[in-house]
Each structure stands twice: as structure tokens, then as C-alpha cells.
Amino acid sequence: MPRRVRAAARTRIRRFTALAAATAVLSAAAVTASAHAEPPSPQTRGTARPAHVADSQTVESFRPSGPTGHRTGVPTATPEDAVAPHTALGAEESAADGRVSALRRTGPSAERLDLVLVGDGYTADQLADFHADAEAQWAEVTAVEPYGSNTDKMNVWTVDAVSNESGVSGDPSQDVRRDTALGSYFWCDGLERLLCADLDKVNTYAAQAPAADIVMVVANSAKYGGAGYNRLTGYPFDGVSTLSSDNSASGLIAVHEMAHSIGRLADEYGYGESGTYQGPEPEDVNISTYSAQEMAQRQTKWHTWLGKDDPAGGQTGTFEGAGYYEKGLYRPTETSLMRDFSVREFNNPSRQGLIDGFARYTNGG
Ligand SMILES: [Zn+2]
Incomplete structure (x- = not known):
């Protein structure tokens, strides 16, 4: 030019x-x-x-x-x-x-x-x-x-x-x-x-x-x-x-x-925030402050998926390190597409979150 x-x-x-x-x-x-x-x-x-x-x-x-x-x-x-x-x-x-x-x-x-x-x-x-x-x-x-x-x-x-x-x-x-x-x-x-x-x-x-x-x-x-x-x-x-x-x-x-x-899924990696998460229970469906035991007791978050086979590998549970914190927040599986790209799968709670998301759009939301 x-x-x-x-x-x-x-x-x-x-x-x-x-x-x-x-x-x-x-x-x-x-x-x-x-x-x-x-x-x-x-x-x-x-x-x-x-x-x-x-x-x-x-x-x-x-x-x-x-x-x-x-x-x-x-x-x-x-x-x-x-x-x-x-x-x-x-x-x-x-x-x-x-x-x-x-x-x-x-x-x-x-x-x-x-x-x-x-x-x-x-x-x-x-x-x-x-x-x-x-x-x-x-x-x-x-x-x-x-x-x-x-x-x-x-x-x-x-x-x-x-x-x-x-x-x-x-x-x-x-x-x-x-x-x-x-x-x-x-x-x-x-x-x-x-x-x-x-x-x-x-x-x-x-x-x-x-x-x-x-x-x-x-x-x-x-x-x-x-x-x-x-x-x-x-x-x-x-x-x-x-x-x-x-x-x-x-x-x-x-x-x-x-x-x-x-x-509306959260990131499932712990990176960027230091220390232990001290905030309230997050609204995101795929991260939680509760351990599997607490989640089952309270009947909250992904309690219905606990112990089930998970497409992202293993069984759905609670693994510490999520929402940018290494400590104090749990994710549902060891790895998943919301954490890294070693598997091309979302875990059970994230899949459900996406399905609910599709429903929001098809209902005019
Ligand atoms: Zn992300």
C-alpha cells in the first residue's frame, strides 16, 4: 500500500x-x-x-x-x-x-x-x-x-x-x-x-x-x-x-x-487467588464450599450425582481446588473441560447446568 x-x-x-x-x-x-x-x-x-x-x-x-x-x-x-x-x-x-x-x-x-x-x-x-x-x-x-x-x-x-x-x-x-x-x-x-x-x-x-x-x-x-x-x-x-x-x-x-x-458454569481450576476461600457458598452449580459428606447431609448442589459414574472420568465427588482457589472450594471431578483440556468432557453437574441453560434460551429467557 x-x-x-x-x-x-x-x-x-x-x-x-x-x-x-x-x-x-x-x-x-x-x-x-x-x-x-x-x-x-x-x-x-x-x-x-x-x-x-x-x-x-x-x-x-x-x-x-x-x-x-x-x-x-x-x-x-x-x-x-x-x-x-x-x-x-x-x-x-x-x-x-x-x-x-x-x-x-x-x-x-x-x-x-x-x-x-x-x-x-x-x-x-x-x-x-x-x-x-x-x-x-x-x-x-x-x-x-x-x-x-x-x-x-x-x-x-x-x-x-x-x-x-x-x-x-x-x-x-x-x-x-x-x-x-x-x-x-x-x-x-x-x-x-x-x-x-x-x-x-x-x-x-x-x-x-x-x-x-x-x-x-x-x-x-x-x-x-x-x-x-x-x-x-x-x-x-x-x-x-x-x-x-x-x-x-x-x-x-x-x-x-x-x-x-x-x-453459567464456574472455572474448576485453582489459580490466581491465594489462601483459602472464605466467602459464601457460590451460586455456580459446579463449585461448592461443601465436602461430599456435607453436601449429602444438606441435600444441596450436586448431591444427587455423588458416587455416580461421571463422563469426565471416575465418579462424581468433591475435589478440592476450584473457582481460582486451591483451598476451600470443591469441584465435581478430578478433571473436566471446566478445568483443563486433557478430557473433552464436562462432568455430570456441568452437563446438567448446560441442559438447564439451553432450557432458559428455548423458554425465551
Ligand atoms: Zn473458564
Whole structure:
């Protein structure tokens, strides 16, 4: 790209936030003025920051190996220096930008969990690749129970996001910067495997779909990485996960993150908090302050599962170390998808939590 074009693009980006609202108004006016005008693509429409959205978010990521996840605070918007300056799409690319397709439609959105997949780092010529990658990610998710036997409770949508460059920033190395639709970048917060995206841009694209409960950002990359944004407030969906298109271990991050959002499940690893948990009994269905004996006596939490064979291995019981504490909180099994990725199974209480979660969505909740 010529230098002066890049410079102009950089100036545009600096002014972008201030102009976003005005641009949206102008775009709306243009559509009203001409009934035959094409609706503006998400990139020209500008990104919208809903009210009450903070400048930073808590995300969770996982190392390629090792027992635990990691939580950290990251910017809601992609920092300018993490990616290449954005240039406007050509007319042909704009026409394809923001196109919605139904990958699976099982019923009305009000009675379904609507999963929306948006690609990043796919050029206009690579949108067929994105659709193939979206199918593959859906297959990864539904290979895990109880997602597989509850596909009739989900709609799955894809939204085409056209990027000027193929691949995402930070792949393969930190100095690589690309101009992509969602501003995805590895080395987020200095962590190589932490793949962040610009949430306002994600929101703009996800809004093209009929409804979004959970959003999955599929980055065009083979590098291991991902992230889960599960404590979002102000956005019209319950969670966003990012993952690499061509890395199967990366797909498990999305399986785990969706479980936080759908089943309201807690993490079953002890990492990050020191000492012994002293707080009240948590609301999460898969962690508890009670030992198996106390749980049985009180007839609470997963007492009905105690001693039963568990798909995650062994029998359901109480194992100390959960909810970021090594001591004072118990989890149902030695390992599970809410603890690490050594097994591709949720334990009995988490499966039940997910099934109850699906019911919440199908009942219009
Ligand atoms: Zn987690």
C-alpha cells in the first residue's frame, strides 16, 4: 500500500471515534434518500459502542499445555498500534461485507440459543474458506456433550466480514500487523496466545444476524490461541469467544467459554487467588464450599450425582481446588473441560447446568 494512503487511513482512524455517530446518521440519511441504495456495509456504517460498556474487559485464555487458564484485563477496543491502519473496502468488497447466512436454523430466535460466527482475516476471495471453517468449528462444538444432543435448541448464523488482508495481527510474530475487519490480534496484553478482538467491531457485525446470544470470532490462523469474554455488560449478547480457524486445540477454548455463558458454569481450576476461600457458598452449580459428606447431609448442589459414574472420568465427588482457589472450594471431578483440556468432557453437574441453560434460551429467557 502506498505510504500516503496509509497515512490518510491513520488520520481517519484517529478521527473515527468522534465521527462514528455522525457517520451513522449520514448513512441512515443516505438510505432514506434513495430507496434503491445498498445498505451501508458494517465497515462504512462505523462501530457502535453501546452505553455502559467499559474501556477494558476481563478475558480468559489458556496456554497450549498445562493445567489452568488465566484471566487478565484487556482493552475493549483494539489499540491502534496492534494492527495495521484500516483502509476502506472497494465497492465489490463492501457489497459482500456483512452478508448473513444460516448455517443451522431450527426455529424462531426468541425460542433458540442463537450462535453467531464472524470471521476475521478473510479477504473477499476467502469467504468460502470462512464458511468451511465455520462448519468445522460447529462440528468441533457438537462433538462435545451436551452440545451434540441439543443442536435442536440452537440456531447458527455466519456473518461475512471482509478484511483487506488475509490472516490476523501477531501471527506468526508480534511485529506482524494486518488490516482486518475485526482488529483481531495475538500478543494481547503481551501474551502470545491471547487472541483479542475489537468488541465494538464484533458487535457491529454480530448485529447483522437476526439475533445473537453467543458470538464466536473465527480468526483465519493456524496459531494456537483464543480468549473468552464472559463478563460483558452493555452488549446485546451473553459472551464472545475468539479462536483460530485451523487449530483444533484452539476450538476447545470456545467449547469452554460457551459453557460459561450458557450454563453459567464456574472455572474448576485453582489459580490466581491465594489462601483459602472464605466467602459464601457460590451460586455456580459446579463449585461448592461443601465436602461430599456435607453436601449429602444438606441435600444441596450436586448431591444427587455423588458416587455416580461421571463422563469426565471416575465418579462424581468433591475435589478440592476450584473457582481460582486451591483451598476451600470443591469441584465435581478430578478433571473436566471446566478445568483443563486433557478430557473433552464436562462432568455430570456441568452437563446438567448446560441442559438447564439451553432450557432458559428455548423458554425465551
Ligand atoms: Zn473458564
